[in-house]
Amino acid sequence: MTDANKLIVLDMAGTTVADGGLVERAFERAAEALGVEPGSADHGGKLQYVRDTMGESKISVFRRLFGTEELARRANSAFEQAYAELVDGGLIAPIPGAREAVEKLRADGRTVVLTTGFARVTQDAILDALGWRDLADLTLCPADAGGRGRPYPDMVLAAFLRTGAADDVRATVVAGDTAYDMLSGRRAGAGTVAGVLTGAHDRATLTAKGATHVLDSIAELPALLAREPGA
The missing domain is CATH 3.40.50.1000 (HAD superfamily/HAD-like)
Structure with missing residues (x-):
């Protein structure tokens, strides 16, 4: 060669x-942990942004969605925990x-x-x-x-x-x-x-x-x- x-x-x-859509499911759990109400316009807009930026570093996405480094890190930790739980459940x-x-x-x-x-x-x-x-x-x-x-x-x-x-x-x-x-x-x-x-x-x-x-x-x-x- x-x-x-x-x-x-x-x-x-x-x-x-x-x-199987675990990124979206994990994000929804993370957003709820930060007080984003499921079904709200805010929730829908943030979820759409996650879809549009698939492939990007998740912490970078959360920095833009939540505005401060503290909130972004909290969201990222909640996302990681939720995704790991879904993975452990055999969903990949x-x-x-x-x-x-x-x-x-x-x-x-x-x-x-x-x-x-x-x-x-x-x-x-x-x-x-x-x-x-x-x-x-x-x-x-x-x-x-x-x-x-x-x-x-x-x-x-x-x-x-x-x-x-x-x-x-x-x-x-x-x-x-x-x-x-x-x-x-x-x-x-x-x-x-x-x-x-x-x-x-x-x-x-x-x-x-x-x-x-x-x-x-x-x-x-x-x-x-x-x-x-x-x-």
Whole structure:
């Protein structure tokens, strides 16, 4: 294999992990803990913002929603606790074919990194629930890359620097289900930025934010890369 497509940076929830809307459910619990009345206009507006910013660092979302650092941290802690409880309840599963896709990519000599907008404690809870601790070469959360998360390119660039898997950032492949995943990949200079239709955003949204390819599922990624020049 040449240097082409040597580093693969994959999102988790919505891309490799099916969480059945747990982000929204955990947010609703967190918002209620901070006194946001369920069914109110305030609640509806905040929930819509969470949907629109899927993929972004959750603490960043809460800073904008609640205005102060203290409230944002309280909301984030309540969110993490609620999400972990839902994960512990067995309410997440791999996207069909996701584990096999990662295993195939690594067997083909590629380096795979799993990224998330969640805090490390939440990411680890997901990895443990799925038995994925050793699935990828590296896992990253926003705090591992300066704290900003998506749509900034930081986690993609951290994956590039920390793995040393490729000599050129254009040899990086980014895949995700949200507009922010696409923006992050394009801003990092990744050569392939693939949207998947198993999560938050549709084909038109992913394409508008820079997707070079749109796939029905992450399970299609190994075959796509096998067809790319230099694979």
